[in-house]
Amino acid sequence: MFSSFGGSNFGFQPGTFGGFANIPQNFEDFFRCYPIAMMPDDTRKDDANFGGKIFLPPSALNRLTMLHIRYPMLFELSNEENGLKTHSGVLEFVAEEGRVYLPQWMMSTLKLQPGSIIKITNSDVPLGKFVKIEPQSVDFLDISDPKAVLENVLRKFSTLSLNDIIEISYNDKIFGIKVLEVKPESAFNSICVIETDLETDFAPPVGYVEPDYSKTATPGSTKSATPNPGRTLGTMAKSINYKELAQKASLEQSSFKGEGQKLSGRPSKNKNDVKKLDELDINLDGPPAPLNLPDGQLFFGFPVVPVQLDEEDKENIISNSAFAGQGQSLRQSKKRKDLKSHASPKPKVHSPELIEID
Numbered sequence: 001m002f003s004s005f006g007g008s009n010f011g012f013q014p015g016t017f018g019g020f021a022n023i024p025q026n027f028e029d030f031f032r033c034y035p036i037a038m039m040p041d042d043t044r045k046d047d048a049n050f051g052g053k054i055f056l057p058p059s060a061l062n063r064l065t066m067l068h069i070r071y072p073m074l075f076e077l078s079n080e081e082n083g084l085k086t087h088s089g090v091l092e093f094v095a096e097e098g099r100v101y102l103p104q105w106m107m108s109t110l111k112l113q114p115g116s117i118i119k120i121t122n123s124d125v126p127l128g129k130f131v132k133i134e135p136q137s138v139d140f141l142d143i144s145d146p147k148a149v150l151e152n153v154l155r156k157f158s159t160l161s162l163n164d165i166i167e168i169s170y171n172d173k174i175f176g177i178k179v180l181e182v183k184p185e186s187a188f189n190s191i192c193v194i195e196t197d198l199e200t201d202f203a204p205p206v207g208y209v210e211p212d213y214s215k216t217a218t219p220g221s222t223k224s225a226t227p228n229p230g231r232t233l234g235t236m237a238k239s240i241n242y243k244e245l246a247q248k249a250s251l252e253q254s255s256f257k258g259e260g261q262k263l264s265g266r267p268s269k270n271k272n273d274v275k276k277l278d279e280l281d282i283n284l285d286g287p288p289a290p291l292n293l294p295d296g297q298l299f300f301g302f303p304v305v306p307v308q309l310d311e312e313d314k315e316n317i318i319s320n321s322a323f324a325g326q327g328q329s330l331r332q333s334k335k336r337k338d339l340k341s342h343a344s345p346k347p348k349v350h351s352p353e354l355i356e357i358d
Contacts, residue, residue: 025067027075027122029060031100034114039101043094048103050169051156053091055101056120061093069122072194074159076123077102079110086110087125087190089158105167105176125159128191128198130183135205136165136176143170150200154193161190242299246289 036049048055054075064073078085086109088102095101100118112118133150135141143149153168160166165178180203182191204210293299309317 025069027060027064027067027069028119029063030117030119031056032098032115033100033102033107033112033118035104035107036101037104038114039095043092045091047156048091050153050167050174051091051103052106052158052160052166053089053156054103054106055095056090056093057095057097057099058093059097064122067122072158072192074123074125074192076121076188077106077110078119078121079112079116080119081116082111084110086161086164087123087159087188089194103167105165109164123188123190125188125190125192126184126186127196128160128182128184128193129196130181130199130201131160131179131191131193132181132201132203134178134180134203136178138205138207139173140175140177140205141208146202147200154198158194159190159192161188163189242291245291 036044036046036055039045039055043055054077073090074087075090076085076087086106088106100120102112102118107113110118140146149170150168153170157166160179160182162179162182165176168175168177181201182189184191291299
């Protein structure tokens with residue numbers, strides 16, 4: 001009597017699990033969105049405002065569990081009024097029923113107002129391999145290690161979507177960062193940044209101007225650099241003919257090629273007649289002359305020659321001395337004295353003779 005019942009499939013298609021048709025594994029619902037700042041005090045988390053995760057009600061968790069949505073739970077947020085979309089993860093299921101709480105930057109990206117209707121659908125975003133970002137302020141350059149900061153901040157994000165301007169907080173400052181490029185490319189225009197090796201590239205910040213490193217060439221000084229004639233040349237300087245090199249450089253770089261007159265009336269010597277090296281007019285101004293040494297030789301400079309004072313200068317120094325007296329030692333030296341050669345200053349006193357008194 002049950003043969004016909006057993007042979008009937010009651011309209012179920014063959015090949016389905018347990019005789020039932022496959023249930024769609026998609027989560028899709030509409031919520032009223034509010035910024036995280038409007039959450040109740042007992043459930044509000046201000047750090048989430050600088051992240052990429054949202055707050056859903058507990059009923060959404062029950063539905064996601066029944067639909068066997070795999071971890072990580074990623075969602076597509078869509079504003080159907082203007083066609084703007086982005087992606088995010090979920091932080092907690094503590095929102096009131098019918099509400100969803102979003103970070104402020106996400107509401108600005110979707111151009112949503114508090115209480116607006118938003119469509120949320122689960123999504124399978126591919127794992128990210130590469131992202132290129134653009135800071136929205138030159139203040140981002142003040143961060144000493146931006147890659148380390150970004151690596152720490154991205155822990156609060158589940159996805160990065162193309163053309164989104166996310167906000168991060170560092171040292172009590174808020175920085176806006178725009179996502180310029182993501183790889184791999186997909187129809188979602190978004191990548192998952194959870195448990196993946198992500199390569200990051202930085203574009204110049206908005207408003208950054210490349211400095212001009214070209215410098216105008218300043219004319220070099222033409223003053224000669226020759227050794228001082230008052231100094232005696234050392235052995236090494238003599239062996240390399242340093243004075244001849246300095247003389248040659250002085251003649252080549254001289255800007256004044258005329259003749260001068262001495263105040264004493266004596267005739268000045270022509271520069272071409274200067275043959276004695278000790279009579280060179282040498283100064284230490286201007287660029288140094290090239291010092292080309294042969295292999296195996298070192299130059300340690302000129303020896304220090306003390307200044308020789310005349311007798312008049314010495315007398316002036318002695319006369320101007322503030323302490324010109326002589327000192328006495330408090331401790332006198334002890335010398336052996338010959339007792340025989342020196343008489344005693346006191347006369348010898350003899351004992352008196354016996355005197356009888358009647």
